[in-house]
Amino acid sequence: MSDQLSRRAFFAFAAAATGAVIQDTVRAGRVYDPERAGHPREPITAADNDAGIQAVEKKLRCTCGCGLDIYTCRTTDFTCTYSPALHKDVLRLAGQGKNAQEIVDAFVKQYGEAALMAPPKRGFNLAGYFVPSIVIVIAGAFLVRAIRRWTREAQAQAPAGATLPPDATPAELERLRRELDRLDA
């Protein structure tokens, strides 16, 4: 009887000890003052790391005023309360079976075009995208035209056959040519 009891006590103790060890390895210890570490965080889920979700969030602006996209804000500014909520909205919409464009459209419907990190390419926004290129192309065309005009003027002003510097003798020019050839060799 007493043998049985002691055996039971041994197994009970062993089970408790094993449980305690397992618990220690599973649970992390509490830190001294959790308040110092900022807002408590929820564990990361597979959806948080989903490339598709991240791609959508990188197109959408956080509404906290930071100027960052939702993904960057929620993984950078850990004091922001907006980006985690917006992230949950994205996850909810994705969970409803919406594709990337539909999620973006839902955000635009709710927050306006300012929800996008870059304006959509339509209407007046086209000016935003294409005016710089158009201006540069027009300026480039003017520049090419001006250079052509200048070169024509230069050719007209130059005396016929005066391609050589007037103060250079043939011997000097030959020496110059030799030097340049040697340098480039």
Added chain:
Amino acid sequence: MTLLGSLSLWLAFLVGLWGAITGFAGGAQGRADLQQSARHATFALFAALAVAVICLEIAIFRHDFSVQYVASRTSRNLPTFYLWSALYSGQEGSLLFWAAVLSLFGVLTQVLTSRRHRIYLPYVAAVTCLVATFFVSVMLFAANPFQRLPFTPMDGSGMNPQLQNPGMVFHPPMLYLGYISITIPFAFAIAALLTKKLDAEWLVAVRKWTLVSWLFLSVGLLIGMWWAYVELGWGGYWAWDPVENAALLPWLVMTAFLHSVMVQEKRGMLKKWNLALIIGAWVLSIFGTFLTRSGVISSVHSFTQSPVGYFFLAFLVVTAVASFTLYATRLPLLEAEATLESMVSREAGFLFNNLLLIGIAFSVLWGTLFPILSEAVRGTKITVGPPFFNQVNIPLGLALLAMTGVGPLIAWRRASLANLRRQFAVPATSGVFVLLILLVAGMRDVGALMAFSIGGFVLGTVVQEFARGTRARHRQYGEVIPVALVQLLSRNRRRYGGYIVHVAIVMLFVAFAGMAFKTETQATLRPGETATLRGPDGHVYSFTHLGISQYNALNRQVTAALVEAQRDGKPIGRLRTEKRQHVDALGRPTFEPSTEVGIMSGLRVDLYVVLAGLVNGTEQAVFRFTINPLVWWVWFGGFVLVIGGLIVLWPGGVVVAVKGSKSSPAQAGYAVKLEAER
């Protein structure tokens, strides 16, 4: 001290006004007494503003919280290192810093300018005094750093934790030095317009000042990028923020000037263009200041919205209109002395380089202002973020990078087909070689492929230039190759220093392109647990959470996570990332907890670890692990850029001839032997 500070500001205001009036009047009437008075006013202005700066610093170091600025920016336990930077961490103090540094530049200009440029100095004194007086008037009437509180708090509010970083001690002064010193070339340009002495002399006077300004602005931008990378924690260094853009605009315009000025020096062309660039760079610097301080566009960098913006807007409009009106009246005096002889010439190359630089500046300005325009036209608020700027500017940037390699290969005046073939063979081969290597290695990102291969082309150009020059010296003077290389560089610092800057630009572009391959993941780890991530360099990196510790340090309570990093299973080091709760002298929390990033920097990749927070107050922590490729090359490229800039700036070497000036004739590169034989 505050009384003395306020009196100094009023004195600076009056002296500055006097300097402006006597400078303009003395220059116009040719009266030596007025000119001398303007010069003395510049010195007095600096003295008065220096006293004001000292007064504010004394108030900061003595913790005089009866001064509003001191109470709102500092606290008793703020580390001494940051007490100094508190001077420019807020609106009022930074205005004082700006005005004081400008007055110092004004003094240096008066003292260091050579005798042959003395004719410009009264007007230069007038312009610097006028601009400094404007800044002083803003302080006196809208943002007084010596404003007192009706009561004296026990402690101040402290400094924003993100500003408590070494980068923020050096970034604002460097950026301000760049911004502020643009006033000096601008002042010389105005002086040249007013005196009608528009030959190449004024160029000689402003060229070095422009380079100084460009160098400071470059360093300011680079330190700002470094600060954003190590402090803000988003894993990047450039976000196309409106205030970043505002600093980039004058840099681009000055870069254009530093190139096109060579055409004026060599050929007496582009006079109108160069003057317009200098005026434009200065106007853009004031525009950037307006953007930062008005709150007209939301930005993480902006100072709080204040009436200061209206002052800057008015100043911007008045000075821009006055400057360009004066410029327009002098256009007939700015006719070119020569004309372009060929589309395929160095001069034309510089023109296309300028087209791209100004085109990028325009697109950045356009993108920055487009939200305002959209709201005005459509009544709809929109966001213009990095995707927009990247889409518009990356092609232009790549074209500009290509021009960096093309420009030095084309001869002045006219390039023959044989010359082009000879010049382009090595660089083009080098670019194609890089492209093929990367394609074989499996790279498929078009933008990165173009950046790397064009980078290879530009490096080929620079190496060819150095090799030819060195070989020429070796043959001519019998110098051993290393000596020949050093001599080549020291004999023509401007040309070869410029090539070193080009190498730095290649490094920067390659590093920027590398960011296309960054990888990252988030993970929740208990002590002992590991997260793995494949890097863009093909290695597998693992991060093991070693534990959390909490301790007090200086003015903050720290929660630190230690992470061991391994590459392909082999330990490579440990990273520490922190949460910092800043507290006041009584131990009360002052700001929201901030994050300190753990970075292990390498030539190929940076390991970048951020502690997002703890789960339920336990050691189970949420991390973000990022592997950033080639970031080290941004900082090294910046270092090389500064070295190249300093070589260009360093006095001595061969004096470069300026067309129309009385300087010695230019002899450089291929001309060395012919000159020696003469």
